[in-house]
Amino acid sequence: MLTIAKEEQRYDMVIVGAGVAGLYMLYRAMKAGLTARLFDAAGGIGGTWYWNRYPGARVDIESFEYSYSFSDELQQEWQWSERYASQPELLRYLDHVAQRFALHEHIQLDTRIDSVVFDEARAEWTVETQTGETFQACFCVMATGCLSAPKVPDIPGYGRFAGESHFTSRWPHEAIEFAGKRVGVIGTGSSAIQLVPVVAQSASHLTVFQRTPNYSIPLRNRPMDAAYEKHMKANYAALRDMEWRSFGGFVCVGGEPRQPLQCSALSVSTDERRREYEARWEAGGLCYYTSYSDLLTNDEANATLSEFVRAKIREKINDPAIADKLVPRDHPILAKRLCADSGYFETFNRDNVSLVDLREGPIEAMTERGIVVGGVEIELDMIVFATGFDAVTGALLNIDVRGRHGQSLRTAWHEGPQTYLGLMSADFPNLFNIAGPGSTASLSSAIPCDEHQVDLVAKLVERARRARRPVVEPTHAAQAAWTTRILAIAEGSLIHRGNSWYVGANVPGKPRVVLLDLEGFDSYMAFCDGVLARDYEGFVFGEVEAPKVGIEKLVAV
Known part of the structure; x- marks a missing residue:
C-alpha cells in the first residue's frame, strides 16, 4: 500500500x-x-x-x-x-x-x-x-x-445557577436582553464600570456585588468633531513624538496633546495642585497618569490625588451610606488600574439598583435561583461575571x-x-x-x-x-x-x-x-x-x- x-x-x-x-x-x-x-x-x-x-x-x-x-x-x-x-x-x-x-x-x-x-x-x-x-x-x-x-470565579456552587450566565470577557455575539430581568453583576473593575450603567437603563432590577471599590474618572466621551479631527491629523507627527517620550505612551488631556508634568505634586502650592486636578477631572479619561511625576512613588503626593478623587466620587452619590461603600479607601490611586466611566457612580442613585458590599460578608453560595449573601438568597434571572483576568x-x-x-x-x-x-x-x-x-x-x-x-x-x-x-x-x-x-x-x-x-x-x-x-x-x-x-x-x-x-x-x- x-x-x-x-x-x-x-x-x-x-x-x-x-x-x-x-x-x-x-x-x-x-x-x-x-x-x-x-x-x-x-x-x-x-x-x-x-x-x-x-x-x-x-x-x-x-x-x-x-x-x-x-x-x-x-x-x-x-x-x-x-x-x-x-x-x-x-x-x-x-x-x-x-x-x-x-x-x-x-x-x-x-x-x-x-x-x-x-x-x-x-x-x-x-x-x-x-x-x-x-x-x-x-x-x-x-x-x-x-x-x-478569563479568571474562573472561585465561588461555592459556581455552575448551579439555572438562569442566564455571561462573562464580560467572553460576551455572546447575539444581543442580550436585560429588559424586565433581575440582573446581578459580580465585580467592579473596568468592565463592570462600563457595563453597569447600560444594564441599569432597562433591567427591572440590578444588583452589583462589589468586592473592592475602585477609583474611576469620568470618560467624557463625545462624537468626533470635524475641526478637531482635521487638527489632530495635521499634527500626528508631533503627537506620536510626545507619546513615545511619555510615561504611559499617551498624552492627550481633554483632546489636546500635553507634555507630562515633570515635578512632584508636593512642589507646587495647594491651590495650583487643585487647579491641575480640577482641569484633568473636567478633561476626563486617564490623564492623571501624565500628571505629577511622583504619584506612584510618594505616599504623601499620592494622598493629594486620592483624596481629591474620593471627594469627587462622593459628590455623585445621593446616599452617604452607599457613598461610604463605593469610595475606595484600601489602596492608593494608581496602585490598581485606573478606570474611566460614563455615569457609573450616578447609577447607584437609581431606584432599580442595589449594591451588595462583599467586604461585609462574602458570597456564600450560588444556587439555582441566585446568590446567597449573609444567609439571604438574592433571586436573579441573569448573572454577569465581570471577574477579570489571569x-x-x-x-x-x-x-x-x-x-x-x-x-x-x-x-x-x-x-x-x-x-x-x-x-x-x-x-x-x-x-x-x-x-x-x-x-x-x-x-x-x-x-x-x-x-x-x-x-x-x-x-x-x-x-x-x-x-x-x-x-x-x-x-x-x-x-x-x-x-x-x-x-x-x-x-x-x-x-x-x-x-x-x-x-x-x-x-x-x-x-x-x-x-x-x-x-x-x-x-x-x-x-x-x-x-x-x-x-x-x-x-x-x-x-x-x-x-x-x-x-x-x-x-x-
Whole structure:
C-alpha cells in the first residue's frame, strides 16, 4: 500500500494571537520577506476587542492615540466617529487594517494552540493545534495578550445557577436582553464600570456585588468633531513624538496633546495642585497618569490625588451610606488600574439598583435561583461575571510551552516570570512574548507598547538570521539582572499597596510578584535603545546549545 507523506507546514515565523500586536507582527514579518502564519482561537480578528463585546465596552484612551502609528496613510484615511472608540468601531478599524495590508490570507482563525515545543536539533518550534495539526517555524511570537485569559470565579456552587450566565470577557455575539430581568453583576473593575450603567437603563432590577471599590474618572466621551479631527491629523507627527517620550505612551488631556508634568505634586502650592486636578477631572479619561511625576512613588503626593478623587466620587452619590461603600479607601490611586466611566457612580442613585458590599460578608453560595449573601438568597434571572483576568501570564501559560531539554515555561516561571526586556526568556530560543511580564504592558497604552516590542522582535530576528544559525535568546545573567531591576523599581513604588492583577493578587495560588516594568514607557524604550546600541547586549546569537556567556552589572537601578 502506497503511503503519501503529509506535506510539512513550515514557516519562518508563527504568530499566536490576532489582536493589535499579532496583526502588526504579521505585517512586519511580511515586509521583511518572511513566510508567516498567524493563529487565533477566535472566529475573527481583534484579540481582546473580539471577546470583550459587552454593552458599553470602549477604549479609555483617545481614539487618535489608540491607533497604529506605522503607516501615515492609515492614520490619515481612517475616520473615528467618537473621541473614545466603542468596541464595534475598534473591530471595524482592525479589520480595515487587516484588509488594507492583505493580512487575512495569512491568518488561520478558529484554531486554538495547545503546545509550542522547541526542537534543538533543528533549531525550530513545533506548534500543535487542539485538533492535532502541526506547524514548524524558526521563530515563534506569542501575541496572546495580557488581558485575555478569563479568571474562573472561585465561588461555592459556581455552575448551579439555572438562569442566564455571561462573562464580560467572553460576551455572546447575539444581543442580550436585560429588559424586565433581575440582573446581578459580580465585580467592579473596568468592565463592570462600563457595563453597569447600560444594564441599569432597562433591567427591572440590578444588583452589583462589589468586592473592592475602585477609583474611576469620568470618560467624557463625545462624537468626533470635524475641526478637531482635521487638527489632530495635521499634527500626528508631533503627537506620536510626545507619546513615545511619555510615561504611559499617551498624552492627550481633554483632546489636546500635553507634555507630562515633570515635578512632584508636593512642589507646587495647594491651590495650583487643585487647579491641575480640577482641569484633568473636567478633561476626563486617564490623564492623571501624565500628571505629577511622583504619584506612584510618594505616599504623601499620592494622598493629594486620592483624596481629591474620593471627594469627587462622593459628590455623585445621593446616599452617604452607599457613598461610604463605593469610595475606595484600601489602596492608593494608581496602585490598581485606573478606570474611566460614563455615569457609573450616578447609577447607584437609581431606584432599580442595589449594591451588595462583599467586604461585609462574602458570597456564600450560588444556587439555582441566585446568590446567597449573609444567609439571604438574592433571586436573579441573569448573572454577569465581570471577574477579570489571569493577567499578563495567564494566556501564555495556558499553552504547553517547552524550551531546551523539554523544560516547561510553567515550571521555569513557577515562582514568578523571568524575562529579559519583558520579551524573551533564557532557554526558550526564538520565542518572543509581546506585552509580557517585565514589559510596560497595561501600564502604558497598548498600541505604542505593542508596536515598540514588535519592532524589537523584527530587529532581533533580522540580526539572528545573519548568524551561523538563526537563533537568538537572552543569557541567564541578563534575565536575572532585568528581573532584579523590575522588582527593585516596584519596591520603590506604591504598587504593593493594591491587591491587583499588577502583582498577581487576584488569582488564588498565583505567585505574588510585580508583573510590569513600572519605570515607564519612555524609560523602557531608552533602555532598549541602549541594548541595541551595545550590539544587542544580553542576547546571544547563533548558538545551538544553551549559551554560556553572561553579562555583569547589566542593569543599574
